Amino acid sequence: MDVKIKNLSLTYGDFTAVKNLSLEIDNGESLVLLGKSGCGKTSTMRCVAGLEDPSGGSITIGDTAVVDADRSVNLSPNKRNVGLVFQSYAVWPHMTVLENVSFPLRMKKAPKSQIRAKALETLELVGLAHVAHKGASMLSGGQMQRVALARSLAMEPAVMLLDEPLSNLDARLREDLRVELRRLQVELGLTSIYVTHDQGEALALADRIAIMQDGRISQLATPEETYRRPASASIAEFLGVSNIFKVQPASPLDMRVRLAEHDLEVALDTADAMLTGDDSICIRPEHVRVASGPAPAGPNTWNGTVLVSVFQGAYARCTVQVDNGPAIDVHADVRDLAEFHQGDRVHVRLDPHHVRLLPQHAPVHDETVPVPVPQGV
Template sequence: MAELVVSGLVRAFDDVRAVDGIDFTVRDGEFLTLLGPSGCGKSTTLAAVAGLDRPDEGRISLGGTVFFDAASGVFVPPERREIGLVFQSYALWPHLTVRQNLEFPLKLRRIGRAERARRIEDALGLVEMTRYADRYPHALSGGQQQRVALARTLVYRPGLLLLDEPLSNLDAKLRERARTWLRHLQSQVGVTTVYVTHDQAEALALSDRIAVMNGGKIVQLADPRTIYDHPSDAFIADFIGSSNFLCGTVLGSDGGTVRVDLGERLELNAPSPRPLTPGTRVRVSVRPEQIGLVTPSDANGANVFAVEILERTFLGAHNTLEVQAGESRFRVECRAVPEGNHIHVHIPENAGIVFPQAADN
């Protein structure tokens, strides 16, 4: 196993930079996720690491081996990189059994029969598919095919595992179970892993760290909790999980807290990671689950608002309320739906994050 280092990576298509000078390191045995919306450059980055696409600039190395270096003209073809790659499509050979699918990459590497048999047994045991060794892919479920595809990749013991949205073909319930199983498998094997997805829940559940991408750049690289609780900009706050954005104007500040005028004599106190002068237009990001309901007797103090319920949505484990206070409309999560259409809510002062509002917003 070894760490992956990507530096100054650029890939352009005509005048569009799909990957625009990104840098990141995946530590030995780490699970790093490239997360972002469609077109952000995450799959292009993965293809460059795999050797399926040649970048225009930059350098890629795994341990002491350089896979690509634009400056010196080095480009190692994918078949010589000895890395594992699992696609969204499992790409199993339909005419081969599970055992024969796993045997194929070992034969290519001229591994002896006895060693092949031992490795296949080990790999199938890891993914709990030993009893299906003699079945053909068409006789397996989607989840079982996914496990076979991973076993086929792990059987030749790659130094790096690349996963390109491997769970996207599974139904929601199976996908949730597969996340837990995949994370356990990766930590058990200890292989350095790069995972590509646009699913925030997958990224948060699986990753040691997440690289959030937008417009070909990495806009934040941190552990899942930091990404969720302390997004570095409004795009990340909006993309990761669910956020309300309350727009207003800074009235003043006290230390790291600012007072925001939301209109109609409503004020919100919220922390700001950057100094802001009075009059600055801002957007305050608040997660729906951080907003609490309060009784009329407790409806006093800072950040308590009288709101009108516009819509109620039942989601099983919780309910979502669409509410309005003055000019501000936002969502609140709660276990039980209150009676009536007029209630009070409290936004904890440390719940919001203040971002300066772009001129075109």
């Protein structure tokens, strides 16, 4: 079912966790709330679940208003038909796997003849039918989280709510379960709200990503748009972009800016770029090229010295101190950077097309007003 959140607010005393937030989630859509700790993402999800009492606004699931502050409507969690999967595994250790998954069906007073069949069918879906009669305490962490997921799926929820369910697992298992969660969400057509601070999870699991800052949505976009076109320097920094530098006007006629802390000009390739007075340029490390020898003539080509070169498995990371400029991170194929060592003289090149000019902060997102997104790279 679709979910409509309108002007949602949540306060704790003098602190406002969610500030007048509006958002619409389509039927079958996977929306990820992404942000730092304390940004309001979990509080928003808990309001949808019925675990918090909003201070204002409304939430509608399908045709049912589950929250409407103006009409004093606030349905209890058990009347909302939402599935919940938390960071902790939250399985009952004294029950078998089958009993854990059957529990919500018993609470809904489903016919006994259907409970076992539905529970086994759901365990088959998550790949745990072979451990149905094992004690839940005998399972691995990944298996326990699958049991928690199966328990929520068995009740056929209108909306699935997941609060950082993979954060307690090791890296390899997290990656495997990301793929599994996405498969199930698409295969079952589940409307889901997923909360995380991990951008990798967000990119893997979302149809759209809502980036939250200070209780508000700062950017709402597809994973590709979010990755390629962050709406502000603060968002780009949160997404892991290391090359972010404050700038000031240099030569607007030929689209150049000057780094605020270095005597270095950078050429842009965005015809409609506008300086707001508190701007930065954003350069993804994978867009920088490094090579031996002095810099040839051309825009954004600078001499420098290798500070460090580190093997990272799928790629190598190199940091180059640009002459009269900043230290720039470079991500490249291991073979391209294998020859470089600390102290080597090199030059770096950057296509102006890959330089993003961004304001420090994005405007507050409003579902009713399209938010302009800076031009892509």
